[in-house]
Amino acid sequence: MQTHQYDVVIVGAGGAGMRAALEASKDARTAVISKLYPTRSHTGAAQGGMAAALANVEDDNWEWHTFDTVKGGDYLVDQDAAEILAKEAIDSVLDLERMGLPFNRTPEGRIDQRRFGGHTREHGQAAVRRACYAADRTGHMILQTLYQNCVKQDVEFFNEFYVLDLLTDHDLTTEELDDDAEVNATGVVAYDLASGEIHVFQAKAIIFATGGAGKIFKTTSNAHTLTGDGMALAYRRGLPLEDMEFFQFHPTGLAGLGILLSEAARGEGGILRNADGERFMERYAPTIKDLAPRDIVARSMANEVREGRGAGPNKDYVLLDLTHLEPAHIDAKLPDITEFARTYLGIEPYTEPVPVYPTAHYAMGGVPTNVKGEVLRDSHNVVKGLYAAGEVACVSVHGSNRLGTNSLLDINVFGKRSGRSAAAYAKTVEQHLPIQENPTERVEAQLSEMRDRPDGERVAEVRKALQETMDANAQVFRTNESLQQAADDIRELQKRYRNVSVQDKGTLFNTDLLEAIELGFLLDIAEVTVLAALNRRESRGGHYREDFPDRDDTNYMLHTMAYRRPTSAPDAADGHVEGYFDHVEDFGDYKVVLGSKPVTQTRYEPMERKY
Numbered sequence: 314m315q316t317h318q319y320d321v322v323i324v325g326a327g328g329a330g331m332r333a334a335l336e337a338s339k340d341a342r343t344a345v346i347s348k349l350y351p352t353r354s355h356t357g358a359a360q361g362g363m364a365a366a367l368a369n370v371e372d373d374n375w376e377w378h379t380f381d382t383v384k385g386g387d388y389l390v391d392q393d394a395a396e397i398l399a400k401e402a403i404d405s406v407l408d409l410e411r412m413g414l415p416f417n418r419t420p421e422g423r424i425d426q427r428r429f430g431g432h433t434r435e436h437g438q439a440a441v442r443r444a445c446y447a448a449d450r451t452g453h454m455i456l457q458t459l460y461q462n463c464v465k466q467d468v469e470f471f472n473e474f475y476v477l478d479l480l481t482d483h484d485l486t487t488e489e490l491d492d493d494a495e496v497n498a499t500g501v502v503a504y505d506l507a508s509g510e511i512h513v514f515q516a517k518a519i520i521f522a523t524g525g526a527g528k529i530f531k532t533t534s535n536a537h538t539l540t541g542d543g544m545a546l547a548y549r550r551g552l553p554l555e556d557m558e559f560f561q562f563h564p565t566g567l568a569g570l571g572i573l574l575s576e577a578a579r580g581e582g583g584i585l586r587n588a589d590g591e592r593f594m595e596r597y598a599p600t601i602k603d604l605a606p607r608d609i610v611a612r613s614m615a616n617e618v619r620e621g622r623g624a625g626p627n628k629d630y631v632l633l634d635l636t637h638l639e640p641a642h643i644d645a646k647l648p649d650i651t652e653f654a655r656t657y658l659g660i661e662p663y664t665e666p667v668p669v670y671p672t673a674h675y676a677m678g679g680v681p682t683n684v685k686g687e688v689l690r691d692s693h694n695v696v697k698g699l700y701a702a703g704e705v706a707c708v709s710v711h712g713s714n715r716l717g718t719n720s721l722l723d724i725n726v727f728g729k730r731s732g733r734s735a736a737a738y739a740k741t742v743e744q745h746l747p748i749q750e751n752p753t754e755r756v757e758a759q760l761s762e763m764r765d766r767p768d769g770e771r772v773a774e775v776r777k778a779l780q781e782t783m784d785a786n787a788q789v790f791r792t793n794e795s796l797q798q799a800a801d802d803i804r805e806l807q808k809r810y811r812n813v814s815v816q817d818k819g820t821l822f823n824t825d826l827l828e829a830i831e832l833g834f835l836l837d838i839a840e841v842t843v844l845a846a847l848n849r850r851e852s853r854g855g856h857y858r859e860d861f862p863d864r865d866d867t868n869y870m871l872h873t874m875a876y877r878r879p880t881s882a883p884d885a886a887d888g889h890v891e892g893y894f895d896h897v898e899d900f901g902d903y904k905v906v907l908g909s910k911p912v913t914q915t916r917y918e919p920m921e922r923k924y
């Protein structure tokens with residue numbers, strides 16, 4: 314075992330982690346730990362753009378952006394956080410530009426902007442050009458720019474190190490704490506892929522920036538590595554997860570594959586058509602049509618297919634039509650994604666429409682934080698020295714449905730904020746807090762159990778079964794019955810997981826072993842997603858219940874807070890459990906307790922959501 318001491322330790326080297334690192338390392342000794350080489354993080358796969366009301370090409374302002382974000386999230390957004398997101402967007406883009414990011418330009422030399430779903434002028438009057446972009450490689454440019462600047466600033470990286478545990482000075486899973494008790498994060502335990510050695514990082518402040526969990530689904534735009542690690546680690550240590558029932562399905566995955574074709578395709582004029590060639594979004598969202606928010610477009614597409622108007626031999630997808638756009642325009646603005654259609658489907662987008670269907674894309678929920686990035690341990694108390702930013706976190710600016718281009722924005726705005734808060738906090742702590750005895754005990758036990766089991770369940774089979782039940786039962790359309798089926802399947806899979814074994818028994822580059830660990834994270838995240846979805850008997854944003862098709866503000870204008878507790882613990886997770894949310898599911902060794910947290914409303918009253 315090796316030990317390290319830093320002021321600030323950041324887990325994750327995607328956009329959120331590196332933006333935080335740039336900020337924290339100005340004032341504090343900072344290390345970034347990442348299971349991937351930084352430039353392989355999923356941020357680099359982001360295509361379409363980053364929202365900011367620069368008003369470079371047409372009238373716009375941050376208040377319209379705030380409104381769109383709140384309405385887009387079906388009013389479950391914390392409005393104070395959305396205001397910060399929209400206001401600080403402008404400086405975030407300019408920061409990146411100063412760091413050297415090559416944004417596309419207008420003929421006058423300003424940063425160009427394009428349309429994206431749900432971004433409008435004057436509270437929904439028409440689509441507005443708000444997304445700043447670098448062709449369809451915006452995330453790639455952000456990630457490279459941030460990495461280069463981290464190198465320039467001498468940020469220390471521990472690459473291909475997997476963080477497998479979070480250390481705190483109280484065990485929240487078992488201890489009964491007073492409301493005002495102080496809980497501190499003290500460090501993390503990591504596994505070095507190259508050597509198999511365990512490292513302990515002691516830190517005054519820790520930032521989780523581990524990204525999403527899209528691999529709980531089979532059809533997904535997410536990379537293989539998006540297994541919800543940070544969410545699962547916090548949850549296993551007794552911290553809550555917020556709003557996990559809200560998962561975004563992006564309308565335009567390549568049919569049958571899930572590989573993403575950015576919404577930029579529609580922003581640049583692409584049109585969705587059914588088998589009859591009809592522009593069906595005119596029926597569902599008469600004002601902004603194909604540029605309605607993702608939840609609405611994905612549901613409309615799935616509905617066309619259900620009602621028999623799907624295209625293709627099995628009538629199981631719709632078509633994204635770019636054939637009316639000039640080939641030169643496609644080449645300049647959408648070069649990568651049109652190449653995906655050629656490579657993976659053998660379709661020529663200049664002349665043929667592209668088969669598309671919704672694909673799992675983004676976790677709106679995650680580790681709850683306040684606007685400084687501090688992690689909450691219940692509906693109002695924070696864990697000292699623990700921060701989270703990016704897709705792993707829920708601040709909550711996306712509410713029940715995220716607008717396209719608001720995530721690249723979120724990672725920059727809240728990455729920067731959490732980096733700044735963590736460094737400032739670290740400065741106030743004179744000495745590192747002591748870490749617990751045997752800090753690596755849990756991790757070592759877990760690893761050796763899997764490695765030493767001579768044979769048992771295969772990781773790939775359990776993962777496949779999980780992803781299949783999630784696709785079949787917890788996707789765009791959900792019912793009590795389908796979700797109950799998913800919950801039952803997951804319970805069985807959790808049992809099978811306890812008997813999982815790996816074939817590689819070695820210590821060097823044992824990715825087999827780490828995939829087994831990641832499967833455990835996926836199962837926990839899928840479980841809490843499904844239980845929270847069962848419990849929310851209404852439809853809002855990305856969560857659509859066919860058995861409860863309306864939004865129910867009377868009972869459900871609340872964030873869900875899910876906690877994992879020992880079976881013997883009292884049912885109420887904190888003193889703030891309300892109404893329908895007081896619900897317990899017993900999974901044998903532990904139970905999942907669902908509590909709630911109020912939604913922060915500033916200036917926008919909930920309204921019916923029409924586009």
Ligand SMILES: Cc1cc2nc3c(=O)[nH]c(=O)nc-3n(C[C@H](O)[C@H](O)[C@H](O)COP(=O)(O)OP(=O)(O)OC[C@H]3O[C@@H](n4cnc5c(N)ncnc54)[C@H](O)[C@@H]3O)c2cc1C
Pocket residue numbers: 324325326327328329330346347348349350351354355356357358359360361362363451452474475476477522523524525534535536542543573575674675702703704705717718719720721722724
């Ligand atoms: C194909 C695609 C296209 C997208 N396009 C857009 C777009 O155009 N606009 C937009 O706004 N959003 C877009 N998104 C969403 C957006 O890209 C992501 O939400 C965002 O980039 C997430 O950034 P992040 O820093 O939180 O996480 P990531 O970039 O995913 O980084 C996670 C980091 O955590 C590390 N990590 C994870 N687990 C561990 C562990 N256990 N130990 C150590 N390190 C760990 C990884 O190594 C990685 O460095 C897109 C997403 C996808 C999948």
